[in-house]
Amino acid sequence: MRDTEAAxxxxxxxxxxRFVYNPLTNKSKLVRFRENGEIGEGRNGNEYSWRISNSRLEIINDKNQVYSRFFLLPDxxxxxxxxxxDLPSLKGQYFEPTNG
Incomplete structure (x- = not known):
């Protein structure tokens, strides 16, 4: 678990x-994660802050509720x-690294 969280x-x-927040329509936005647990670029009421819990990335909304949860792929x-x-976000969302 520690290795996964470190990764x-x-x-x-x-x-x-590039955060694909609506996989049905391929809607996406650019996102950067700040060291302090805030979302920088791409921040809104649904994607407000972040934390790592139980080897998962959790995205927290502006009401301090877990809005979405992600697992790291082998890459x-x-x-x-x-x-x-239990999550209110759309299923099938993903984050993929982008250049720049």
Missing amino acids: ILAALRSNRY KVTLHHTNDP
Whole structure:
């Protein structure tokens, strides 16, 4: 678990991401994760801050609720939605690293 959490943290620190928030329409935005747990670029009421819990990246909304949850793929940089039923976000979302 510690290795996975360290890998998630390393990925977030070193990448700018294209966040596909609506996979049905391919709607996306650019996102950067700040060291302090805030979302920088791409921040809104749904994607407000972040934390790592139980080897998952959790995206927290502006009401301090878990809005979405992601697991790290074997490539160590791409993150996919867990599709857990308790989450209000769209299923199938993902973060992929982008250049720039």
